[in-house]
Amino acid sequence: MTVITRFAPSPTGFLHIGGARTALFSWLYARRHGGRFVLRIEDTDLERSTPEAINAILEGMSWLGLDYDDGPFYQTHRFDRYKEVLDQMLADGTAYRCYCSRERLDALRAGQIEAKVKARYDGRCRDLDAPPTGDDVSDQPVIRFRQPREGHTVVHDQVKGNVVFDNHELDDLIIARGDGTPTYNFVVVVDDMDMKVSHVIRGDDHLNNSARQSNILQALGVEPPVYAHVPMILDEEGKKLSKRTGAANVMEFRDAGYLPEAMINYLVRLGWAHGDQEIFSLDEMVELFDVADINHSASSINPSKLDWLNQHYIKTLPVAYVARHLAWHLGAIGLDPAAEGAPDIETLVQAQAERSRTLVEMAQNSRFFYEAPQSYDEKAGRKHLCGAEDTLEALYHALSLVEHWTAESAHQAVLGVAEEHDLKLGKVAQPLRVAVAGGPVSPPIDITLALLGRDATLSRIKSAIAWAKAQVEA
């Protein structure tokens, strides 16, 4: 049997982190077993589905690198097929028309909630011979699935184990609306059947649906797929993820400076583990992933661990690759990585990698390589610039004599000044750092100077001296 998994989002919003993880698990499972991964857009809700959302989902998948073998299929393109199955079910009696008006249904539900029993359809139209008449009858009948009333249905779930439902708990759900359009629980079943989906990996909020879907499949004479219901992802407070409680949209993570590799690695470890291993390449994940190792309980998102992973990938992925991503973020904050006099971006990445948890942080902390500081960090300026005029003059002199401008030669020049003035290196490097970077933080001073180039270095030292003198007068 070939393994076929699917990711079936409804296009009513962006690709959120929970969806991304289910997609990843499904993708990994298919890859692991040499199977196929299909993407299906569940857009039967005409009112809420939007083309923007479809694009957002596709964009998210592509950013994460989750490619699909088949699709995207759109359910709205398959209405003829659904109609066909519906007719067949009506004909063989596994489905029936229900004429109850919405008003009657609403009243029924309200009464059941009042009586503290599970809200469900009472089956009034289940065994009708002819359409009824009366005030509470709709002229646009819906179609309901005739759920077995006896016995029980067991969902053989790969992560939860066997979950048993009494059939009388399941109600006769609506599979086609009054306007004839099919509903979710029905189209899912038809699609999974037609697309020969072998393994359904989805959020455990669908666990209750699986019994109903199994029964529809059975009515259609088809074996249900293997189910694996993965637990939810919660926010930092352990609450359900929402737009309010932090970034749930995967594209927001890109914008916040995370690499897709970090995101994928983070996601795979949320609810899944392989012993103590934390870092997984894509190949390793494909090799090791198994639904049997998926956790049973919900997990909270842990942003600082994502940060750690992101920095790990910033430090270990090929420099040219990271540089490409950094360039994008530099552009996003108005810096031109290709500008005249701009630092070599790969060297920059190497210099900043170990002090950047995100690419946004790296871009922001690299601003001074592209623009002279507009002002000095107040505390750092006072502490390291004021009173350091002589040191800065000496540095200016020594550095202006450097012939081949490299980290090594800059280092020698700075070291020379320190020895000459009988100062510890810190006493020389720190004023210099503030002068060129505008603040107390930068990569090692020699690398910073090399990246900056001679002209920028010298002119910034000059500005800093002028500033320090002006402070004395003021």
Add this chain to the structure above:
RNA sequence: GCUCCCAUCGUCUAGCGGUUAGGACGCUGCCCUCUCAAGGCGGAAACCGGGGUUCAAGUCCCCGUGGGAGCACCA
């Protein structure tokens, strides 16, 4: 309310009857150091409660408790 799912450090997790309950993030002490980091070596930190089963229970069973999901002409 009814049905279903879940429960190990703050967080992500390992554990699959016998462990000093392990790792990771974060926090923290020390070292290194031109800043910030990164790195190295340490530390604090957990089996929700109660009953069983068993020679032995974080591990199996039951009951509580606490979370979560579902109960739509949404998906």
